Amino acid sequence: MRQRQLATALVALGVVLLTDVLRVWLPGIITIFGQAASTPAELMGAFALGWFVLALAAPALIRRAGSRPVTLAAAALLAGTRLALTATPGGRTQLWLATAGLVAGLVWLAGTAATTERPVPGLAVGLAVAAAGHAVLDTYDLVWWGRWEAWLVSAVLVVLFLAGHARRPVPSGPGGARAWLLAGPALLLAGMVALSPALARTANSYLQGDPGVARSPLLGLAPLPVAVAVFLVAALTGAFVSSPWARVAGPAALLAGAVLFALDRGNLLLPALLLTAVGLGACLARTGTGPVAGTGGPAVDAGHTAHGPPADGSAVDGEATAGRAPATAGRAPAAGTARAGARRAYAATAGMLVFALAAVAYYSAYDLGYPNGWVPVAVAGLVAAVALTAGPVGDPAPRALPPVRTTAAVTALALLAPLVADDVAVVGNRSGPPSRLTVAAYNIRMGFGLDGRLDLPGLAGILRRQDPDVVVLSEVDRGWLLNGGHDTLDLLADRLGMAYVFAPAADPLWGDAVLSRWPVTAPRTLPLPAVGAPTGAQALAVTVDLGDGVRPAVVSTHLQPPPGRQPVVQARAVAEFATAYAGGRPLVVAGDMNTEPGDAAFAEFTRAGLVDALAAARPLPTSPADRPREQIDHVFVTPDLRPGDVAAPPGTASDHLPVVVTLTLPPA
Structure with missing residues (x-):
């Protein structure tokens, strides 16, 4: 025996x-x-x-x-x-x-x-x-x-x-x-x-x-x-x-x-x-x-x-x-x-x-x-x-x-x-809403850096140095065996001390997310038309409750272009969905758009009345991270949000660089 x-x-x-x-x-x-x-x-x-x-x-x-x-x-x-x-x-x-x-x-x-x-x-x-x-x-x-x-x-x-x-x-x-x-x-x-x-x-x-x-x-x-x-x-x-x-x-x-x-x-x-x-x-x-x-x-x-x-x-x-x-x-x-x-x-x-x-x-x-x-x-x-x-x-x-x-x-x-897992409590701002909101958008490639290592400390460090209020994430993995079975979203949120909302795109374990140090409410998702692209795409809308009735809308998306073409149909769908969800409130639309300034898909957002929040820093290439040459990560906002302090912090914790912008909120 x-x-x-x-x-x-x-x-x-x-x-x-x-x-x-x-x-x-x-x-x-x-x-x-x-x-x-x-x-x-x-x-x-x-x-x-x-x-x-x-x-x-x-x-x-x-x-x-x-x-x-x-x-x-x-x-x-x-x-x-x-x-x-x-x-x-x-x-x-x-x-x-x-x-x-x-x-x-x-x-x-x-x-x-x-x-x-x-x-x-x-x-x-x-x-x-x-x-x-x-x-x-x-x-x-x-x-x-x-x-x-x-x-x-x-x-x-x-x-x-x-x-x-x-x-x-x-x-x-x-x-x-x-x-x-x-x-x-x-x-x-x-x-x-x-x-x-x-x-x-x-x-x-x-x-x-x-x-x-x-x-x-x-x-x-x-x-x-x-x-x-x-x-x-x-x-x-x-x-x-x-x-x-x-x-x-x-x-x-x-x-x-x-x-x-x-x-x-x-x-x-x-x-x-x-x-x-x-x-x-x-x-x-x-x-x-x-x-x-x-x-x-x-x-x-x-x-x-x-x-x-x-x-x-x-x-x-x-x-x-x-x-x-x-x-x-x-x-x-x-x-x-x-x-x-x-x-x-x-x-x-x-x-x-x-x-x-x-x-x-x-x-x-x-x-x-x-x-x-x-x-x-x-x-x-x-x-x-x-x-x-x-x-x-x-x-x-x-x-x-x-x-x-x-x-x-x-x-x-x-x-x-469960006893050793971290918990993140999100509470409202008791001193009143802030006058500015810092937003970061980051394609995190399932948490893996250019060296092929799961680099959550690197991702968290880059974002933590920007001190964002809201983080919009693309290529978020929550358990694919192919990627090692990690819940990358929860691990990263723990390190940043933020709560999250997840939206599936390819399947229930892979998609996009919004992290926030403020409470978020009223999530809505929109599956986007595939138009020949094999990986699914979606748009996730949430409301960020800053207190005293200040409730800007944030939309996270990752456009997936069809082979050899621009994601025009998806961009139009996101723009229409986002503006309808905001209903006249301040609006932020961010993520990996897979389109560059001047392209037809990029124009769909400006045609909907949104503003390129990164315009002051153009050109602002973000991909690939070690030698960036493509401007495909973007933040669009309504005209009542005034952008400033635009940056694309360097780092190889992903194959993209993040984009960060601080938005001045309109008077209450």
């Missing part, structure tokens, strides 16, 4: 480390290899998929060299790159370190699969611990911290992971291929939906109501511990495999959750998360049932061959052991077990290829413009089909770890998240 617990702990630790690496590697495809929109989506997808295809060679390597030496080498490389990523300065070094860590993690997964028949407890605990830890960190990875605490925790994880590999693995039996096949799909569904802390907070933000009320971290993060608990109960206790109806309930819940997520509606995210969590756990439990290890015959290392000693130099049972049966007696079982180990290794690498294919297919849609809701549903369907065809139920629950105590411990870790 102790050896089986060690094997489960190693799988769990490996999943945590691999998840950490993926949270760096996935956004690196966009921000470092792809440099955002400057690289074709097809090329970025080919780069991503190539490494997972390469990993399909790992089982052959394991069969030739032996599972133990290959697994040890891969574990050391995975651990080393995970530590090195904490110190990397970003750029190509970060991308190639993360790529090395990814390949090492895939090879380690294959080697571990070759000698581990029952991976479900380790996979389940690893996914749950990774999610709970991410929630405690407020979705800001240890890799990006750069502080001694990050080094300490990372070092402890790495030391435990490597120390566990010092012992030889217990002999494995003939099963487990189905469970290992689901490792990749489970990682995808957990990261996208079932165990995503950022999605849990975003889901609750759609249900909380008035955005002017102070945000509650207790409410925001409450779904995550619940999701972790139901996932582990379903995966570890076998509660959903004990009867025919229960065996069907798990796959049905998983499919229902995936369908709700695919509908792209914010008010459905919470049931999607909970249904997917319980369904995914139940499906894993279903594939983890079967005969106890060793009942199918003698077990040997996956490096053993049918006609000779194991590739790692150890002796096959029945061959080179005094007093035992002749050598021929051990060959057939050894060959059968070796083939079973190879099947598990191929299943693990094939499952991770499913992860890559699905991730590329889902997120490439925002560049190429095809429907992507079918992707999570298809992956959930695959998991459900594997679970339903898993065969007769044997031992109903993998008992490598005590299910109740393990569930309670990991859930308790997740429950820490």
Whole structure:
């Protein structure tokens, strides 16, 4: 039992480390290899998929060299790159370190699969611990911290992971291929939906109501511990495999959750998360049932061959052991077990290829413009089909770890998240309304700087030095797995001490926002016509309550031009929507407009009676941030707001520069 617990702990630790690496590697495809929109989506997808295809060679390597030496080498490389990523300065070094860590993690997964028949407890605990830890960190990875605490925790994880590999693995039996096949799909569904802390907070933000009320971290993060608990109960206790109806309930819940997520509606995210969590756990439990290890015959290392000693130099049972049966007696079982180990290794690498294919297919849609809701549903369907065809139920629950105590411990870790999360209270100005309002507009590229690192301190520092009252944000990510699963909006708002209102554009997790140090009320959104652009666009209008009846309107937008054309139709729609919303009150319209002064789309705003608030500082290029040459970030205002102190502060915390302007309010 102790050896089986060690094997489960190693799988769990490996999943945590691999998840950490993926949270760096996935956004690196966009921000470092792809440099955002400057690289074709097809090329970025080919780069991503190539490494997972390469990993399909790992089982052959394991069969030739032996599972133990290959697994040890891969574990050391995975651990080393995970530590090195904490110190990397970003750029190509970060991308190639993360790529090395990814390949090492895939090879380690294959080697571990070759000698581990029952991976479900380790996979389940690893996914749950990774999610709970991410929630405690407020979705800001240890890799990006750069502080001694990050080094300490990372070092402890790495030391435990490597120390566990010092012992030889217990002999494995003939099963487990189905469970290992689901490792990749489970990682995808957990990261996208079932165990995503950022999605849990975003889901609750759609249900909380008035955005002017102070945000509650207790409410925001409450779904995550619940999701972790139901996932582990379903995966570890076998509660959903004990009867025919229960065996069907798990796959049905998983499919229902995936369908709700695919509908792209914010008010459905919470049931999607909970249904997917319980369904995914139940499906894993279903594939983890079967005969106890060793009942199918003698077990040997996956490096053993049918006609000779194991590739790692150890002796096959029945061959080179005094007093035992002749050598021929051990060959057939050894060959059968070796083939079973190879099947598990191929299943693990094939499952991770499913992860890559699905991730590329889902997120490439925002560049190429095809429907992507079918992707999570298809992956959930695959998991459900594997679970339903898993065969007769044997031992109903993998008992490598005590299910109740393990569930309670990991859930308790997740429950820490609401206690350590920050809260921002927004109160009115008791001394009366200000005479001036400083507004900043910033395309934050999901929080990633030009070096490819998640640079929230850099973003917050640039904005804090401008001391804005209102910040209009574009390209805001609230939980995309592709970008590491961070709630960038909440993290940035915490650092600035501002409340926020979010509006979805591409889907419920990606869009635009308004941050304010003043209370905001009456939010309204307008989906903009796509006019051939693959990424969705919208306009978000809010009222900023400055007290004593002074209530200017602020509209945030990010225009998405159709290929080769100006966003004229979208600009006209925003101008009409904004002026109608303001109803004669002072109005600010700001954001990444993807149009320059003199263009037809730019003229739509001036035609609506708005004024270019940045005119006094023209030319004012803002993109790209390191060598700005395009004037595409703008602030338009009504003539009763007098602009001054225009600036575009330098910095590379995003691929754009912010624009800042101080507006003198009309007399009350």
